[in-house]
Amino acid sequence: xxxxxxxxxxxxxxxxxxxxxKRVFDSIHDGISIIDRDYNIIxxxxxxxxxxxxxxxxxxxxxxxxxxxxxxxxxxxxGQITMKERKTNxxxxxxxxxxxxxxxxxxxxxxxxSGEVQGIIYYIRDITERKRAEEALQETKxxxxxxxxLMGHDINNLNQVGMGFLELALDTLxxxxxxxxxxxxxxRALESSTRLIDNVKKLQKVKSGKLQRYVVDLGKTLELVKExxxxxxxxxxxxxxxxxxxxxxxxxxxxxxxxxxxxxxAIKYAVQDPVIDITIKKAYDGDNFYYKVAVEDNGxxxxxxxxxxxxxxxxxxxxxxxxxxxxxYLVKTLVNSYHGRVWAEDRVYGDRSKGxxxxxxxxxxxx
Numbered sequence: 001x002x003x004x005x006x007x008x009x010x011x012x013x014x015x016x017x018x019x020x021x022k023r024v025f026d027s028i029h030d031g032i033s034i035i036d037r038d039y040n041i042i043x044x045x046x047x048x049x050x051x052x053x054x055x056x057x058x059x060x061x062x063x064x065x066x067x068x069x070x071x072x073x074x075x076x077x078x079g080q081i082t083m084k085e086r087k088t089n090x091x092x093x094x095x096x097x098x099x100x101x102x103x104x105x106x107x108x109x110x111x112x113x114s115g116e117v118q119g120i121i122y123y124i125r126d127i128t129e130r131k132r133a134e135e136a137l138q139e140t141k142x143x144x145x146x147x148x149x150l151m152g153h154d155i156n157n158l159n160q161v162g163m164g165f166l167e168l169a170l171d172t173l174x175x176x177x178x179x180x181x182x183x184x185x186x187x188r189a190l191e192s193s194t195r196l197i198d199n200v201k202k203l204q205k206v207k208s209g210k211l212q213r214y215v216v217d218l219g220k221t222l223e224l225v226k227e228x229x230x231x232x233x234x235x236x237x238x239x240x241x242x243x244x245x246x247x248x249x250x251x252x253x254x255x256x257x258x259x260x261x262x263x264x265x266a267i268k269y270a271v272q273d274p275v276i277d278i279t280i281k282k283a284y285d286g287d288n289f290y291y292k293v294a295v296e297d298n299g300x301x302x303x304x305x306x307x308x309x310x311x312x313x314x315x316x317x318x319x320x321x322x323x324x325x326x327x328x329y330l331v332k333t334l335v336n337s338y339h340g341r342v343w344a345e346d347r348v349y350g351d352r353s354k355g356x357x358x359x360x361x362x363x364x365x366x367x
Contacts (some may be wrong), residue, residue, distance in 0.1 A: 015165055026045050026047075028047065030123060030126075031045065031125075031126075032052060032122065032123060033058075033063065033119070033188050033325070035120050035122070036119045037118055039063050040060065040061070041072060043059055043121065043312060044058050051067055052067060057111065063079070063122075065275030078093075078122075081107070082120055083117045086109055086111070086117055087108070088351070090106050091104075092104055092105075092131075093105055093114055094129075101127075102126075102131040103127060104125045105123075105124050106122070107120050107121070107122055132342060133199065135163055148200055152201045156194060159194045159197070161164070162186075163190045163194070166187040166190070170187070174330070193325075196317055196326060198324065199257075203272050203326070203329075203330055213248060213250045213261045215367055216248065216252065216253060217323065218255070218267070218293070218362065219280065220257050221242055222280070223243055224256060225256065225259045226241045226278065228260070230262065232267055235273075235274065237267050237273070237276065238274070239275045241278040242278075247364070248366060249291060249340075249363065250363065251338045254334050255338070257334065258360060261327040263276060263278075264327070265327065266295065266356070274299065276297050278295050278296075279294050279296075280292070281294075288363065290340070290364055295360075296347045298359075299355050299356060300352075302344055302352060307343075307344050338363070342359065342360045344356055345359065
């Protein structure tokens with residue numbers, strides 16, 4: 001009979017659809033649980049059955065009993081919140097089954113045609129490994145901050161004491177040339193250590209995101225760099241810079257360190273009396289307006305293979321890369337935080353022996 005055939009076909013079709021959706025649910029590695037408004041479990045996927053195998057079958061049981069061993073709904077139940085607010089809720093909760101850990105519970109309201117909430121779909125993900133990784137990261141961060149604080153305070157204080165005694169010895173003792181050279185070298189080593197500590201503290205500030213950007217006069221910053229580095233003891237340095245006004249960028253007090261590190265490196269690696277030229281020009285990248293600062297020197301230049309990794313934190317390798325150490329890494333970190341770019345190139349294209357040019361591009365702004 002046609003009617004009987006249609007009914008049979010409908011039953012077969014319905015069973016196939018049920019089998020299809022069960023395969024879909026069981027193929028999902030996260031847990032899926034559907035409950036009615038009275039907290040009765042309607043259906044689950046195989047992941048939930050695996051997590052709560054001691055309570056099988058789950059269908060028909062109260063979710064708070066099957067999943068948590070309770071005889072009443074849980075406090076702060078995500079499902080309660082979803083039914084009350086009629087919207088999706090995401091909660092992070094501890095779990096004890098099948099093992100101690102953490103679960104991310106997404107609860108979605110099942111709303112009928114009349115707009116009433118008839119149940120909840122739970123989508124549950126085991127995030128235990130993620131939480132452990134986050135906790136390990138926080139512990140590592142706390143240890144790093146402790147080391148920076150220790151280095152920035154205690155070790156730096158010891159450096160200051162040592163530098164004070166060395167300066168006193170150089171000023172008061174009757175030393176021959178060799179003796180003064182030894183003490184001067186020791187003093188420079190402690191000064192380098194102090195600068196390194198200072199740079200690490202600045203990096204910590206940048207990485208923490210605690211430094212806010214504000215409008216900074218780029219021209220005056222470069223004037224200050226020129227003033228402070230034009231009279232370096234023991235170095236016959238010439239810095240050429242023509243003051244430029246009304247050049248403003250979004251930065252902070254550490255903008256000075258960007259150019260101070262570049263200039264100090266140029267002086268440090270000069271093989272003769274260093275000559276440094278600093279210029280500011282307007283530049284455009286599409287519709288974006290930048291100030292392009294170039295710092296050129298007459299030093300030995302930088303090999304092409306070194307340019308690409310010059311601004312990375314160097315732990316070894318080339319003497320120049322190792323020497324630039326954390327200074328140029330700080331430069332790169334700061335410029336990135338200002339949404340700018342920095343790179344190194346030959347002062348004379350194709351001839352690195354003629355010196356280097358460091359280019360810093362910073363987005364322009366108004367005062």
